[in-house]
Amino acid sequence: PSLCSLLQMELEALRSIYEGDVCFRELSPVSFQYRIGESGDPKAFLIEVSWPETYPQTAPVISMDAFFNNTISSAIKQSILDKLMVEVEANLGTAMTYTLFEYAKDNKEVFMENQPVNTVTSVSNSIAIGTPDAPASKKKEKKEQLSKTQKRKLADKTDNKGELPRGWNWVDVIK
Numbered sequence: 001p002s003l004c005s006l007l008q009m010e011l012e013a014l015r016s017i018y019e020g021d022v023c024f025r026e027l028s029p030v031s032f033q034y035r036i037g038e039s040g041d042p043k044a045f046l047i048e049v050s051w052p053e054t055y056p057q058t059a060p061v062i063s064m065d066a067f068f069n070n071t072i073s074s075a076i077k078q079s080i081l082d083k084l085m086v087e088v089e090a091n092l093g094t095a096m097t098y099t100l101f102e103y104a105k106d107n108k109e110v111f112m113e114n115q116p117v118n119t120v121t122s123v124s125n126s127i128a129i130g131t132p133d134a135p136a137s138k139k140k141e142k143k144e145q146l147s148k149t150q151k152r153k154l155a156d157k158t159d160n161k162g163e164l165p166r167g168w169n170w171v172d173v174i175k
Contacts, residue, residue, distance in 0.1 A: 014026075022035075036101075045072055057092065059092065064081060
């Protein structure tokens with residue numbers, strides 16, 4: 001079989017295997033992305049595999065430059081790429097995109113074991129420290145002080161219990 005038909009067969013195989021898989025994305029007929037891990041997982045990462053013209057006789061281009069990976073340290077990205085390249089060497093001459101994605105899935109924990117996961121917690125801590133409760137309560141008190149005219153307008157709109165009349169915020173539906 002010609003090189004072109006081999007690529008076509010691999011492309012069709014990938015499409016059928018990953019059909020409906022939200023982690024898989026076909027960027028072009030020779031370029032694919034796969035997210036390893038759930039979208040909320042701090043250890044999730046994205047692998048991009050592109051086929052050069054001479055693939056599968058030569059190695060595919062594997063990249064982790066996607067914005068999704070911007071929290072992963074470059075050392076970890078490089079170690080993942082190095083491990084994937086070992087897998088590539090072992091599979092040269094064969095359709096290997098599926099193999100690479102599955103290898104990455106199977107070894108996700110090993111790949112990411114040195115990736116710190118404290119990015120999310122540090123953000124929430126800084127939010128808690130940055131907003132003490134005292135100023136917030138002062139702001140609320142100021143908002144409730146209305147001028148006499150504002151109070152009169154509000155009183156005109158509301159009934160004797162201080163509630164707005166039924167339907168005050170309804171929208172007219174025009175046919």
